[in-house]
Structure formats: C-alpha cells, structure tokens
Amino acid sequence: MVLLFVESQYSQLGQDIIAILESSRFQYHMVIASGKGDIPPLADNGKGKYILVVYENILKYTSMDSWNRELLEKYILVDIDDIFVGKEGTRMNVKDVKVS
Numbered sequence: 001m002v003l004l005f006v007e008s009q010y011s012q013l014g015q016d017i018i019a020i021l022e023s024s025r026f027q028y029h030m031v032i033a034s035g036k037g038d039i040p041p042l043a044d045n046g047k048g049k050y051i052l053v054v055y056e057n058i059l060k061y062t063s064m065d066s067w068n069r070e071l072l073e074k075y076i077l078v079d080i081d082d083i084f085v086g087k088e089g090t091r092m093n094v095k096d097v098k099v100s
Contacts, residue, residue: 002026003040003050005033007057014056026052033060039068042075050075 002021006014009032021028031040033055042049053076055061061069 001050002028002052002054003042004028004030005053005055005057005060006030007060008032011056017054017056033057039064039072042071048075 004014004017004021006017008014009030014030018028018030029040029050053072064072
C-alpha cells in the first residue's frame with residue numbers, strides 16, 4: 001500500500017498521482033498533509049503498512065514537526081535524499097530545498 005500526502009483532495013497533481021497509482025493497481029491511502037505534519041499509524045500489529053510514501057509537496061515534508069519527521073525517517077528504508085524529483089523532472093537534494 002502507498003501512503004500519499006496531498007495538499008487537498010482536489011489538487012490537480014494529487015489527482016494525477018492517484019491516476020498513476022490506480023492505473024498501476026496500487027492500493028493507496030490518501031492523507032491531507034497538514035501544516036503540523038501529523039501522520040497516520042505506520043505499522044499494524046508490528047508490521048509496516050506502506051511500501052511507499054509520497055508527498056505531493058516536498059515543503060510539507062520539510063516543514064513537519066521533528067517528532068513525526070523522525071518517526072517517518074525511521075520507517076523509511078531508502079535514503080530519502082535520492083527520491084526527490086523537481087517539477088521539471090530534475091533530481092533534487094533535501095539541502096536544495098529552502099523552507100521560509
């Protein structure tokens with residue numbers, strides 16, 4: 001199952017991501033990314049629930065509170081720096097993203 005954080009249930013990019021997931025027959029759980037960074041439970045009966053975590057907006061990830069961000073980073077097995085992709089399809093590094 002994929003955990004998808006979107007800006008709103010009506011955002012165009014979020015709908016595009018959902019269309020890709022559905023056409024690939026991935027099950028997904030969509031969550032509205034709040035400014036506080038609240039995340040749903042990541043495990044069920046001691047086992048991880050998600051194979052992939054996708055943020056529609058990287059700024060929601062970088063600005064989430066440290067407690068939830070640490071939880072998410074412990075859950076993720078892949079180096080998160082390698083998976084950010086910019087709007088133009090160029091690879092980005094977390095250090096390249098500035099939060100204002």
